[in-house]
Amino acid sequence: MKILFIAPKYSGGIGGHASRVAEKLQEHGFDVKLMHTPHIPIKKLKNPSFVLLSSLKAMIEGEKYDIVHAFNVPSAFAMKYTKAKKKILSIHGIYSEQVDALHSKTMYSIAKIAETKVLKWADKLTTDSKIVKKMYKEKLNANFEFFYAPLDIKKFEKLKNVEKNEKQIIFIGRDSYEKGIDVLKEIEPKINGKIIYCTDMKWEDAMENLKASSILVIPSRMESIPQVIKEAFYLKIPVIATNVGGIPELITNNVTGILVPPNDSEILLKNINELLVDNETAARLGNAGYEFVINNLTWEVLLPEYVKFYENLVNS
Incomplete structure (x- = not known):
């Protein structure tokens, strides 16, 4: 089976x-190619330049595929112009709401129109969480299939052995409004421990820092399902x-x-400081999380499920 994946970055x-899905499908014997498209690395021009250049690339190259799989709304335009028997569009989170939180009202209006339009170009729509599937059905009457993004536990074998840093709290994610990093920074002076921020770091380095930490904190204002959980x-x-x-869906x-309300720095602070000294609860939560991911998400x-999805689609 010949498949093209399209994403602004991998x-x-x-x-x-x-990138992880492509790697696993290749290991399974699928012929998966990643479209790499240069685009202008300026905030307001990233997506428009990617849409234009990836669409041109798809039209010029003209290669035929069994399946083209686009990841996120900007990739759907190149998906439209790619020659393929079947087309898949995956969206993690409600795209227009993410744009609304991060950009101007004009950009939100454009994103909302684009979102409505591109959903109709795909033979299949997929997402990684039940709540996103539900919201798109309610919002646009769009029918999404739902697949959790799996965890590749073999990659953890490459990590170095690290010493535990007592009372180390870690944040891993983008330094952006929707991730709520400002909420954590607001309470940092009152936390009875040290916070490290991994906002632009290689995966191996971030995971070694995570391995050495006492608590992972995710103060996000909006999310689909963070892989770091x-x-x-x-x-x-x-x-x-x-x-x-x-x-x-995970916690x-x-x-x-432990779940806390978004934008509530005082409740977040209380839970961090309490868990830092409650070793019994910390161990219980850690063990329960491990059992959950091993039994459900690897x-x-x-x-x-992924293999069956692609095989059924191309044969339908």
């Missing part, structure tokens, strides 16, 4: 997911996260982690 968030679960690092987006409060568990 690291972090949905782009990182695309699964990574913390596997390393048995307890997680404190906001109850937004798909996060409650059952006080069972596999490639060993989920790869057959």
Whole structure:
């Protein structure tokens, strides 16, 4: 089976997911190619330049595929112009709402129109959380299929052995409004421990810092499902996260982690400081998170679902 993946980049968030899926499908014997498209690295020009240049690339190259799989709304334009039997569009999170939180009202209006239009170009729509599937159905009457993004536990074998840093709190994610990093920084002077921020770091370095930490904090204002929660679960690092987006699909409060309201710095502070001294609860949460990810979210568990999805689609 010949498949083309299209994404603005193949690291972090949905782009990182695309890269991991491609790698696993290749290991399974699929012929998967990644479209790499240069674009202008300026905030307001990144997506428009990617849309234009990737679409031109798709039209000029003219190669035929069994499936073209686009990741996020900007990639859908190149998907439209790619010759393929079947077309898939994956969106993690509600795209127009993400744009609304980060950009101007004009950009939001453009994103909303684009979002409505591009959903109709795909034969299949997929997302990584139940809540996003539900919201798109309610918002645009769009039918999404839902697949959790699996965790590749074999990659953790490459990590160095690190010493635990007592009372170290870690943030891993983009330094941007939707990730709520400002909420954590606001309470940093009152936290009875040290915070490290991993905002632009190689995966191996971030994971070694996570492995050495006592708590992972995710103070996001909006999310689909952060991959770093699964990574913390596997390393048995307890997680404190906001109850937004798909996060409650992974974290059952006080069972596999601790959920707090978004934008509430005082409740976040209280839970961090309490967990820093409650070793019994920290260990219980870490162990429960590990069992959850091992039983539900690894490639060993989920790869057959992905393979079946692509095979069924191309044969339909």
